[in-house]
Amino acid sequence: MIHLAQKDISHTFGKFIVTAMGVGMLLGIVLIMIGVYRGLIVDATNLLDDVNADIWVVQENTLGPFAESSRIHEDLKNTLKAIEGIDKAEAITFQNIQLYTNSKPIRVEAVGFDPFGDIDPINPLHLIKGRTLNRAHYEVVVSAETGLNLHDHIDIGRDSYTIVGITQKTVSSGGDPLIYMSLKDAQQLQFSYSNATIRNDRDRGAVSNPDLHIVNAIIGTIKTGYNNNIISDNIARWKHLSVYTNNEQKEILTKNVVEKSSKQIGLFTIILVIVSTIIIGLIIYTMTLEKIKEISIMKLIGIPDGVIIKMIVQETVLLGFFAFIFGNIFSHLTYDKFPKRVILEAPDALTLFGVILIASVIASFVGVAKVVHADPTVAIGG
Amino acid sequence: MSTQQSIKIENLVKEFGKGDSLLRVIDGASFTVNKGELIALIAPSGAGKTTLLMMIGCVIDPTSGTIWLGEEKVYEDKWITHNSRKIRREKIGFIFQAHYLIPFLNVIENVTLVPQTNGVSEKQAKADAMKLLEYLDIADKAHSKPSALSGGQNQRVAIARALANNPQIILADEPTAALDSARALSVVQMLKKIATEQNVAIIMVTHDERMVQRCDKIMKIENKKIIFEAVEIPS
Ligand SMILES: Nc1ncnc2c1ncn2[C@@H]1O[C@H](COP(=O)(O)OP(=O)(O)O)[C@@H](O)[C@H]1O
Ligand SMILES: [Mg+2]
Numbered sequence: 001m002i003h004l005a006q007k008d009i010s011h012t013f014g015k016f017i018v019t020a021m022g023v024g025m026l027l028g029i030v031l032i033m034i035g036v037y038r039g040l041i042v043d044a045t046n047l048l049d050d051v052n053a054d055i056w057v058v059q060e061n062t063l064g065p066f067a068e069s070s071r072i073h074e075d076l077k078n079t080l081k082a083i084e085g086i087d088k089a090e091a092i093t094f095q096n097i098q099l100y101t102n103s104k105p106i107r108v109e110a111v112g113f114d115p116f117g118d119i120d121p122i123n124p125l126h127l128i129k130g131r132t133l134n135r136a137h138y139e140v141v142v143s144a145e146t147g148l149n150l151h152d153h154i155d156i157g158r159d160s161y162t163i164v165g166i167t168q169k170t171v172s173s174g175g176d177p178l179i180y181m182s183l184k185d186a187q188q189l190q191f192s193y194s195n196a197t198i199r200n201d202r203d204r205g206a207v208s209n210p211d212l213h214i215v216n217a218i219i220g221t222i223k224t225g226y227n228n229n230i231i232s233d234n235i236a237r238w239k240h241l242s243v244y245t246n247n248e249q250k251e252i253l254t255k256n257v258v259e260k261s262s263k264q265i266g267l268f269t270i271i272l273v274i275v276s277t278i279i280i281g282l283i284i285y286t287m288t289l290e291k292i293k294e295i296s297i298m299k300l301i302g303i304p305d306g307v308i309i310k311m312i313v314q315e316t317v318l319l320g321f322f323a324f325i326f327g328n329i330f331s332h333l334t335y336d337k338f339p340k341r342v343i344l345e346a347p348d349a350l351t352l353f354g355v356i357l358i359a360s361v362i363a364s365f366v367g368v369a370k371v372v373h374a375d376p377t378v379a380i381g382g
Numbered sequence: 383m384s385t386q387q388s389i390k391i392e393n394l395v396k397e398f399g400k401g402d403s404l405l406r407v408i409d410g411a412s413f414t415v416n417k418g419e420l421i422a423l424i425a426p427s428g429a430g431k432t433t434l435l436m437m438i439g440c441v442i443d444p445t446s447g448t449i450w451l452g453e454e455k456v457y458e459d460k461w462i463t464h465n466s467r468k469i470r471r472e473k474i475g476f477i478f479q480a481h482y483l484i485p486f487l488n489v490i491e492n493v494t495l496v497p498q499t500n501g502v503s504e505k506q507a508k509a510d511a512m513k514l515l516e517y518l519d520i521a522d523k524a525h526s527k528p529s530a531l532s533g534g535q536n537q538r539v540a541i542a543r544a545l546a547n548n549p550q551i552i553l554a555d556e557p558t559a560a561l562d563s564a565r566a567l568s569v570v571q572m573l574k575k576i577a578t579e580q581n582v583a584i585i586m587v588t589h590d591e592r593m594v595q596r597c598d599k600i601m602k603i604e605n606k607k608i609i610f611e612a613v614e615i616p617s
Contacts, residue, residue: 004487011485298495300439300441303467303496304467380482
């Protein structure tokens with residue numbers, strides 16, 4: 001049997017391809033939207049994965065340190081170390097700061113950790129240049145996303161720091177690039193008062209006595225053979241602290257931090273898919289109208305509706321297929337130009353492919369309805 | 383009933399519209415066309431020629447009456463056949479004033495579309511089509527698109543398409559109107575040859591006296607009824 005859809009498409013191939021490119025760009029945007037969502041999830045848990053702790057100990061009744069602020073004493077790490085089943089425990093701080101470089105201010109999240117401690121939150125796989133911190137003061141490791149270079153000097157707070165290492169793709173749950181500094185520097189930055197504040201307080205008769213031994217969380221790893229949940233529950237019960245396992249922390253992050261954005265993006269994606277379906281439907285409707293005389297003739301000489309409908313549905317599916325191919329090309333050409341992380345995953349593309357095939361079949365109904373109602377005598381006139 | 387009969391019409395009525403705008407175009411037509419006959423259908427514009435052909439071709443609904451195609455009674459005050467399109471693609475060939483070929487199919491695809499729909503294999507349909515195209519002297523254009531052919535060439539392809547399903551009946555609505563007289567004459571000669579050689583009943587609408595002379599009988603619509611006249615060959 002003659003493949004009518006293929007013959008019709010190749011008859012007006014240029015037009016068909018340009019149309020498919022147009023729809024393809026729309027699908028490309030859908031793929032990017034999904035990629036933005038995937039990027040959001042990875043960004044949200046990126047720091048958590050790099051730190052790779054088993055438990056997170058934070059201030060009582062808070063969802064800290066990412067979803068809510070948390071302050072606890074640094075020396076709790078020693079208490080933690082003494083608990084049966086705990087392997088390592090270290091203090092860690094997080095704070096948003098603004099870096100002033102020559103070009104423009106950059107918002108970063110500073111991670112403070114003890115360079116001589118047991119847990120290094122810098123994932124060696126992400127360290128692309130230089131080394132991790134190995135001095136107590138004035139060294140930082142920064143994300144390549146900050147645009148800063150190895151051995152550069154930058155001013156943070158009252159001090160000047162040397163960049164000793166560069167990491168890649170290390171961002172906070174909000175997508176800001178990370179910088180790593182020693183715990184002492186971080187505490188100084190976060191909790192010390194400026195000279196002016198101290199002077200003012202003194203004038204008022206108050207004593208400025210900042211407690212510099214505060215951190216945002218204690219992270220710990222657990223020995224093999226011990227259950228994370230049981231140990232976490234024990235600490236929480238006896239020490240008036242909130243304790244989260246890595247999985248719980250991940251859930252807090254993805255739920256509290258990402259849920260709204262993902263709903264936003266999800267809704268956007270659904271709307272775009274619907275718009276694409278409507279546009280494909282309109283295109284097929286016009287394509288069918290352009291062929292209505294030929295369709296009438298086919299009906300007149302006795303071609304069954306099924307043969308003609310098959311042609312319309314196949315053309316729609318082919319349009320969807322080509323648009324999908326162009327969409328993939330478009331998204332792969334553009335995804336790395338976006339400021340935040342966009343992750344294109346094959347399973348997402350495959351799902352979209354399935355959705356587009358179904359959407360194409362639905363979109364073809366408007367053309368099919370035209371075929372069914374076409375009057376065979378239209379072509380020959382009265 | 384005679385085995386020679388190809389089309390038999392009894393008391394056929396066709397009305398358009400309703401109430402005040404009711405228009406009766408055919409008012410009780412009865413006639414028979416035999417196999418192998420080439421009939422010239424002559425009537426003024428608007429007399430109902432196309433309407434009559436489309437009723438015979440099971441394309442538009444009569445108001446009442448009876449239609450036989452070959453041995454089969456297809457209409458008696460309502461359609462008896464359930465699949466008029468099957469009847470069209472298996473028994474009838476249509477030719478119109480314009481060629482109405484499918485522009486995105488080439489010549490041989492246009493000709494083989496109906497036979498292939500009827501279940502003839504692609505190979506067989508193509509072989510048959512090539513014979514027809516040779517018969518109509520257009521075989522060299524088998525792989526061209528209609529847009530690359532002249533009006534006369536396309537009309538010959540349209541005739542090939544009408545013949546491709548080995549129809550028992552050919553309904554030709556002013557097939558020569560768009561052609562110059564030499565080409566028009568050759569088309570009519572071809573139809574005459576087909577009627578005689580393949581025992582096909584052909585009704586051809588025409589206005590042209592010279593074409594009429596090649597036909598076996600003249601059918602006229604007068605007072606909304608059908609009358610037949612003999613063909614007069616001027617001496
Ligand atoms: N679909 C229709 N609705 C109403 N009137 C029609 C329709 N088709 C044809 N007619 C009328 O029927 C008459 C016969 O038309 P037609 O068969 O096309 O004439 P012819 O082919 O002889 O020129 C004309 O008066 C025409 O206006
Ligand atoms: Mg007419």
